[in-house]
Amino acid sequence: MALNQFLILSAFLFCTGVYGVLARRNGVLVLMSVELMLNAVNINLIAFSAFGRDVAGQVFALFIITIAAAEVGVGLAIVLLIYRNLHSPDLDQVEQLKG
Amino acid sequence: MLRNAWLIPLLPALSFVGILLFGKRLPKKGAELGIAAVGASLVMACIAAWQWIDRVEDALGSGGGEEHARGLAAFGRGLVASGEGEHAAVEPVTRSVTWLQNGGVDIGVGISIDGLAVMMMFVVTVVSFLVHVYSTAYMEGDRRFTHYYAFLSLFTASMLLLVVADNTLQLLVGWELVGLCSFVLIGHWWEEKPNADAAVKAFLTTRVGDVGLMIGIVILFLSAGTFDIQAINTQAVDGEIGHTLLLVASSCLLLGIIGKSGQFPLHTWLPDAMAGPTPVSALIHAATMVVAGVYLGARLFPVFYEGFSIDDGTVNIMALVGGVTIVIGAVLAFVQRDIKKVLAYSTISQLGYMVMGLGVGAWVAAVFHLFTHAFFKALLFLGAGSVSHSGAHHGFDMKSDMGGLRKHMPITFVTFIIGSLALAGIFPLAGFWSKDEILVNAGENGFDFFLIVGLLGAFLTAAYMTRCVYLTFFGEFRGQGQPHESPPTMTVPLIVLAALSVLAGFINATVFGIEKFTEWVEPTVAFPELVHAEFDGGKAVISVTLAMVGIGIAAFLWFRREELGPFRGLTERNAAARAGYRFLENKYYLDALYENVIVGSVKGAIARASYWVNQRVIDGAVNGIGEGATRVGRFAYDVVDQEIVDGAVNGVAVSTGQTGGLLRYVQSGRVQRYALMLFAAVGLLSLALLIFN
Numbered sequence: 001m002a003l004n005q006f007l008i009l010s011a012f013l014f015c016t017g018v019y020g021v022l023a024r025r026n027g028v029l030v031l032m033s034v035e036l037m038l039n040a041v042n043i044n045l046i047a048f049s050a051f052g053r054d055v056a057g058q059v060f061a062l063f064i065i066t067i068a069a070a071e072v073g074v075g076l077a078i079v080l081l082i083y084r085n086l087h088s089p090d091l092d093q094v095e096q097l098k099g
Numbered sequence: 100m101l102r103n104a105w106l107i108p109l110l111p112a113l114s115f116v117g118i119l120l121f122g123k124r125l126p127k128k129g130a131e132l133g134i135a136a137v138g139a140s141l142v143m144a145c146i147a148a149w150q151w152i153d154r155v156e157d158a159l160g161s162g163g164g165e166e167h168a169r170g171l172a173a174f175g176r177g178l179v180a181s182g183e184g185e186h187a188a189v190e191p192v193t194r195s196v197t198w199l200q201n202g203g204v205d206i207g208v209g210i211s212i213d214g215l216a217v218m219m220m221f222v223v224t225v226v227s228f229l230v231h232v233y234s235t236a237y238m239e240g241d242r243r244f245t246h247y248y249a250f251l252s253l254f255t256a257s258m259l260l261l262v263v264a265d266n267t268l269q270l271l272v273g274w275e276l277v278g279l280c281s282f283v284l285i286g287h288w289w290e291e292k293p294n295a296d297a298a299v300k301a302f303l304t305t306r307v308g309d310v311g312l313m314i315g316i317v318i319l320f321l322s323a324g325t326f327d328i329q330a331i332n333t334q335a336v337d338g339e340i341g342h343t344l345l346l347v348a349s350s351c352l353l354l355g356i357i358g359k360s361g362q363f364p365l366h367t368w369l370p371d372a373m374a375g376p377t378p379v380s381a382l383i384h385a386a387t388m389v390v391a392g393v394y395l396g397a398r399l400f401p402v403f404y405e406g407f408s409i410d411d412g413t414v415n416i417m418a419l420v421g422g423v424t425i426v427i428g429a430v431l432a433f434v435q436r437d438i439k440k441v442l443a444y445s446t447i448s449q450l451g452y453m454v455m456g457l458g459v460g461a462w463v464a465a466v467f468h469l470f471t472h473a474f475f476k477a478l479l480f481l482g483a484g485s486v487s488h489s490g491a492h493h494g495f496d497m498k499s500d501m502g503g504l505r506k507h508m509p510i511t512f513v514t515f516i517i518g519s520l521a522l523a524g525i526f527p528l529a530g531f532w533s534k535d536e537i538l539v540n541a542g543e544n545g546f547d548f549f550l551i552v553g554l555l556g557a558f559l560t561a562a563y564m565t566r567c568v569y570l571t572f573f574g575e576f577r578g579q580g581q582p583h584e585s586p587p588t589m590t591v592p593l594i595v596l597a598a599l600s601v602l603a604g605f606i607n608a609t610v611f612g613i614e615k616f617t618e619w620v621e622p623t624v625a626f627p628e629l630v631h632a633e634f635d636g637g638k639a640v641i642s643v644t645l646a647m648v649g650i651g652i653a654a655f656l657w658f659r660r661e662e663l664g665p666f667r668g669l670t671e672r673n674a675a676a677r678a679g680y681r682f683l684e685n686k687y688y689l690d691a692l693y694e695n696v697i698v699g700s701v702k703g704a705i706a707r708a709s710y711w712v713n714q715r716v717i718d719g720a721v722n723g724i725g726e727g728a729t730r731v732g733r734f735a736y737d738v739v740d741q742e743i744v745d746g747a748v749n750g751v752a753v754s755t756g757q758t759g760g761l762l763r764y765v766q767s768g769r770v771q772r773y774a775l776m777l778f779a780a781v782g783l784l785s786l787a788l789l790i791f792n
Contacts, residue, residue: 018778021771022771022774022775030771091769091770092769092771094768094769094770095767095769096768097768098766098767
C-alpha cells in the first residue's frame with residue numbers, strides 16, 4: 001500500500017464532508033458531515049504516522065476521536081434545542097442573528 | 100556590611116516614611132521609630148567601621164607581615180612605620196546600579212565605602228542617635244513633635260546618602276536634601292516671623308553656593324567624562340585633566356563649600372539658623388550638615404589639590420577663605436549675648452580651620468578636626484539646650500536668662516566645661532590633637548602665614564569660650580524661676596559626648612606615635628602623596644600656651660571686672676572702641692550689605708523693570724492678543740468649525756453608515772453561509788500559498 005492511496009481516500013472523505021456541511025439543510029446531517037471531515041484528518045494523521053514511523057500522529061488521532069465525541073454531544077444538544085424551538089431541524093430557518 | 104552599607108541610609112529613610120504615615124498613632128508620637136532606625140544604623144555603621152579597619156589592617160599586614168607582628172607587639176609605633184612604609188593600597192568597597200541612561204551616559208546610584216565614608220557614617224549616626232534621644236525630653240509637648248522626628252530621620256538619611264555617594268550627582272542629591280531638611284527644621288516654629296525668615300535665609304544663602312557646586316560638577320563631568328568620584332580623582336591625580344579646568348572646577352566647588360560650611364563671606368546664614376530647636380542646631384548646624392562642605396572638599400581633594408596647586412606652598416584661595424573665616428568668626432563670637440550664637444560663630448570659625456586645613460594640604464588633620472569637632476560642638480550645643488531647658492522658658496540670652504548655673508546643673512556644667520576645653524584645644528582633649536595637627540602640617544607644608552592665623556584663632560577661641568562659660572555658669576543667676584538639672588534623657592547624651600570629646604583625640608595622638616586615624620581614614624588609591632608632619636612639641640606648647648593665655652585674659656576681664664579700672668566701660672568712653680564694638684555687633688555690616696544693598700538694589704531695579712515691562716510689553720501684548728483672538732475666533736467659527744470640523748464629523752458618520760449598509764449583507768445569520776466564506780477563504784489562501792511559494 002502506498003501513502004498516496006490513503007491521502008486520496010482522506011481527501012475524498014474531506015470533500016464529502018465539506019459538501020455536506022455547506023449543502024445540507026438538516027442540522028443532524030451537517031454534524032455527521034463534520035464527523036466525516038474529522039475522520040478524514042484522522043486517516044491522514046495515521047497514514048503519516050505509519051509511514052513516517054512516528055507514533056505521535058496516532059496519539060493525535062486518539063485525541064481527535066475523543067474531542068469529536070464531545071463535540072457531537074454538544075452539537076446534537078444544540079440541534080435538539082433548535083428542533084424544539086422551531087419544530088424543524090432545518091438550519092436555513094436559524095437566522096435570528098441576521099444583520 | 101561594607102557591601103551592604105546602602106542599608107544604613109535606607110533605614111532612616113524608611114523611618115521618615117513610617118513616622119509620616121503612622122507617627123501620630125504611635126504611643127511616643129513617632130520618636131521610638133526614629134530612635135530605633137537611627138540606632139540600627141548606628142550599629143551597622145559601627146560594624147562597617149570595624150570591618151573597614153579589619154580590611155586596612157589586613158592590607159597592611161600582607162604588605163609587611165614582619166612590621167605587622169612588630170606593630171602588635173609594640174602597639175602603635177610598629178604600625179606607624181608600616182603605615183608610612185609601603186602604602187598598601189586599600190581599594191574602597193563600591194557597589195552601584197544604573198539609575199538612568201541618557202545619551203550614552205550612565206548615571207548610577209551606589210555606595211563607595213572607604214575610611215572617610217566610614218568615619219562620617221560613624222559621626223553622623225552617633226550624633227544623630229544622641230540627638231534623637233535628647234529631643235524626646237527637649238521637644239516634649241511640642242506642637243509638631245511627630246513632624247520634627249520625621250524630618251530628623253529624613254535629615255539623617257540624606258546626610259548618610261551624601262556620605263556613601265559614589266558619584267557626584269548622588270552627592271548633589273544628598274546635599275540638596277540636607278539643605279531642605281535644614282530649611283524645614285530651622286523653620287520648625289514658623290509661626291514666629293524671624294524663624295521663618297531665618298529658614299528662608301539659610302536656604303537661599305546656601306543656594307548661592309550650590310550654584311557653584313552644580314557648575315563645578317558639570318565641569319568635572321565634561322572634563323573627566325564621568326560622575327564617578329573615584330574616576331574623577333584618579334584622573335585628577337594622574338594629570339589627565341588640564342590644570343586650568345581643574346582650577347575653574349575647584350573654584351566653583353569651593354563656592355559650594357563656602358555656602359554649605361558657612362565660610363566667609365556666605366557665613367551669615369549660620370547664626371540665624373540658630374532659630375531652630377537646639378538639638379537641630381547640634382545635629383545639623385554643628386556636627387553634620389555644615390561639615391558636608393568640608394566632606395566634599397575631602398572627597399574630591401585631588402581636584403582641589405591639583406586645581407589650587409596646594410603642593411607648591413603658595414597662598415591659595417581655599418586656605419585664604421578658611422583663614423579669614425577662622426578670625427572673623429572668632430571675633431564675632433565675642434559680642435554675642437545669645438549663647439547659641441556664640442557657638443554658631445565658633446562653629447564658623449572651626450569650619451574655617453577645616454577648610455584651611457584642606458587648603459594647606461593637611462587632609463588628615465582637617466578630617467580629623469571634623470571628627471573631633473562634631474563631638475565637642477554637639478556637646479556644647481546640647482549643653483546650651485540643657486541650660487535653656489532648665490529655665491522657665493527656652494531663653495538663650497546669657498545676660499538676662501543665665502548665670503550662676505554651675506550649682507544648679509552640675510552635670511551640664513562639667514560636660515560643658517569639657518566641651519569648652521576641647522574646643523579651646525587644651526591638652527589632652529580631642530580638640531588639641533586635631534587643631535594641633537592642622538597647625539603643624541600648615542607649618543610643615545610651608546604655609547607659615549596660615550600657621551599664625553591658626554594660632555591667633557586658637558587664642559581667640561579660648562578667650563570667647565571663657566567669656567561664654569563665665570556668663571552662663573558663674574556669677575549670679577539672672578533669669579526667672581528656679582533652674583534645675585535636666586532629665587537623664589538629656590544628660591546621658593551629654594555624658595556620652597563628653598566622653599567622646601575626651602577620648603576621640605587619642606586615636607591620632609601623634610605625640611605617642613599613634614596614627615590610627617591616618618592609617619584608617621586616609622585614602623590610598625587615587626590620592627596625592629601628602630606629607631605627614633611629625634609631632635612638633637614646640638608648636639603644640641605655643642598653641643596650648645596661647646589658649647591658656649586666652650582663657651587667662653578673658654577670665655581676668657570677666658571674673659574681675661570690678662577691679663579693671665582703665666578697661667571698665669571702655670566701649671562707653673572711647674569712640675574708637677565703641678565704633679569697633681558696633682562694627683562687630685552689626686556683623687561687619689555683611690547682612691546689611693546683602694539685604695539692603697544687593698537684594699535691595701536688585702529688588703528696586705527689578706521692580707522698575709517689571710513696571711515698564713508690565714505697561715509696555717504685557718499690556719500691549721494682552722490687548723493685541725485680545726483683538727487677535729476675536730478675529731481668529733470668527734474665522735475659526737465660519738471656516739474651521741462649520742465647514743471643516745462639522746464636515747469631517749458628518750462625513751465620518753455618513754461613510755460609516757454606508758459601509759455598514761454594505762457589510763450587513765454579509766451578516767446573513769445563516770451558519771452555512773459563514774462556513775462557505777470560511778472554506779472559500781481557506782481555499783483562496785491555499786491557492787495563494789501554492790502560487791507564491
